[in-house]
Amino acid sequence: MASLTIKNAVKRYGNVEVLKGVSIDLRDGEFLVLLGASGCGKSTLLNMIAGLEDLTEGEIMIGDRVVNDVHPKDRDIAMVFQSYALYPTMTVGQNIAFGLEMRGVPKAERALRVEQVAKTLRMDHLLDRKPAQLSGGQRQRVAMGRALVRDPEVFLFDEPLSNLDAKLRLEMRTEIKRLHKRLNATMVYVTHDQIEALTLADRIAILKDGEVQQLASPAEIYEHPANMFVAGLVGSPPMNFLDITVEAGEAGPAAWVTLRADGADKPVLLDLSAHTARLDGYVGRKVVMGLRPEMISQGTTDAGQCVQCEIDVTEATGADTLCVLNWNNQEVLARGTSGYTKILEGTMDFTIETERACLFDPESGLRLD
Template sequence: MASLSIRNAVKRFGAVEVIKNVSLDLNDGEFLVLLGASGCGKSTLLNMIAGLENITEGEIRIGDRVVNDVHPKDRDIAMVFQSYALYPNMTVEKNIAFGLEMRGIPKEERNKLVSEVATMLQIDHLLDRKPAQLSGGQRQRVAMGRALVRRPEIFLFDEPLSNLDAKLRLEMRTEIKRLHKELNATIVYVTHDQIEAMTLADRIAILKDGIVQQYATPAEIYNKPTNVFIASLVGSPPMNFLNARLETVDDDVVAHVPLTKDPDGQKLDLSLKGYDSDLSAYIGKEVIIGIRPENISYTEEPVKDGHEVVQGEVDVVEPTGADTLCHIKWGINSVLARINNRIDVAIGDKFNCAIDMKRTNVFDKKTETRI
């Protein structure tokens, strides 16, 4: 396996710049996920790594080699596509072995490698079948087998699970995670599914309009999103956002959240004591407070140690099985709380919200970047 380094990469199609000065480093054996909505540039960046798209400016390095001008077949990469791209007239065995045959690998060695990979992917009983006789999950395993059998320096996955149903996606996600651990493979994986990104990645690069918004571990992206865009993209259900004004009260920084449309009306005061960044430059200014639904819980007693207690009214109840999602009105604001399913709530109930303020995020109102 090999490391990957991307330096100031730019891609233009005519006058349109779709990849804008992207720089990323991936260590040998790491799993990188490129995450973003359709059209953000993630597949284009993957194709640039593969050599299927030329790089306009910058540098792409695989291991010790700069590969800007290296043909795709000479980059020692293997790609797994969304469409599987299997040969319909070939058996599973021949589909997996085809690349090895083209490279002149002797038949005996080919058979050994195909057998090892087929056993690893649990498709050894399907080797005589053709793709039309396989399920979607089985086809995806064959596509992965064709990539794995080559033992490339880097594996590239382009939304490989998007054509599968929810149950199969979960199974294949687990399979990919297991294979990464077993092979210690260097993987670059494109998806628009934030659950896939969070569960698979060592590091995630979130793209928007061809720009990397944040490049970090899943935990860092979840707990300290760089901006409002990332905070709303990562997390299910998404983060709650409240407009507020910061003031100091008895040496404490407090977020005044309006509960009415009247500027002089009632306000909710949330203490930000213990926030992990200095807020002194924002005293007297408008900010956005971000609170994740799982950081709002129900309480019958006042809670201390970083928790604020706010009373609201239940507006909508959504049972999801393990949890219950409660939409709660705080004056003109509506927040979503994820609570234990054993708590009995109904529309119109008063609801004491215990907010874990230590996990709150504060964003600049104008730039929407995390303070």
């Protein structure tokens, strides 16, 4: 395996700049996920790593070798596509071995490597079947096997699970995680699914309009998003955003919010003293407070400030229940502790963990540090 370095990568199509100076250093054996909405440039970047697209400016290195002008077949990478791209007239074994055959690998060695990969992917009993006889998950395993058998320096995945149903996506996600753990391989994985990104990645690069918004571990991105775009993209349900005006309280910064309780509007002063350093210079100014639903939890605890709120709507999700509250005349999602919607109704106590809140500048959208 090898490291991967992307230095100031720029891609233009005429006057349209699709990638705007992307720089990423990927350690040997690291799993990087490129996350973003359609059109953000993540697949273009992956294709540039693979050599399927040329760089307009910048440099890509695999290990200590600059590969800008190296043909895709000579980059020692393997790519798994969204479409399985299997040969329908070949068996599973023949599909996996095809790339080795084209490279002139002896037949005995091909057979041994195919057998090893098939056992790794738990599909050695399928080697004599044709693709039409396989399920979607099995076909994706074959596509992965065709990449694995090459033992490349870098694996590239282009939304490989997007064609599978929810159950198969979960199974294959676990399979890819297990595979990375076993191989300790360098992998770059493109997706628009935040759950895939959070569960698979060592680090996530979030792209928007051809620029990296944040490059960090899943935990860092979830707990400390760099800006409002990242905060709104990652997390399901998404983060709540509240426009507040910072005031000077007795213990430190504070802000008034209006909660609906017992059919009436009740202003409540939220304690923001945990963010004193961040809010230096913002007293008397507006900021955006970001609260994830689990930071507003049903019941009274010692973890935060207790308030009474009126529940507008409840949404049962099985393990827990989401509660829609009315704050400052806007909907705010809170996470209820019970899975039974009939228990969560009327006015109830909620604990707000303001010390875990994210605070953003309303103009730039950047998180206040």
